[in-house]
């Protein structure tokens with residue numbers, strides 16, 4: 001089913017010989033739109049905002065990114081489109097199918113420690129819930145709390161940072177948890193594991209039928 005696109009790529013000359021010819025489908029299809037055009041935001045279509053599932057070369061789900069970023073990865077030859085959204089990206093005489101699922105062409109090892117320690121990722125791990133009073137708030141209404149306060153040697157690490165509402169943050173102040181009788185952590189903070197992110201992907205992806213077979217990859221192969 002790739003042969004048409006593969007042929008097109010051969011005719012247009014293989015400028016990226018290093019990437020291997022089996023990846024011709026994604027590159028060939030994308031040849032007419034450049035990476036810089038996508039980056040520059042030439043295409044302001046709703047399809048650009050939709051989430052795209054990112055698979056490792058092994059088909060293991062590893063991330064979710066915006067369609068714009070996914071398209072850049074495909075155009076760079078780093079990933080190929082596995083499933084399409086159905087929407088087409090139009091500009092002048094060009095068309096490219098928007099991806100719904102992409103797969104990295106080279107296997108990427110993802111040690112837990114390399115997951116970026118960021119405010120966004122801490123809130124994602126804690127599902128936007130204050131880890132003391134359990135109230136769920138928007139990202140803007142939450143702050144990060146150092147479980148062991150910085151003033152007492154607490155570090156900014158996965159294990160010492162939690163999502164926290166401003167109320168609890170004020171109440172806790174510079175005290176250690178064992179000094180407070182009325183405040184307890186909902187759960188022990190841990191690094192963002194692949195398990196956690198898969199769980200999140202299941203929730204986000206539950207509406208997208210095209211994602212399902214990749215998200216339940218494990219149980220399907222086990223059966």
Ligand SMILES: [Zn+2]
Pocket residue numbers: 130131132133134135164165166167168169
């Ligand atoms: Zn709270």
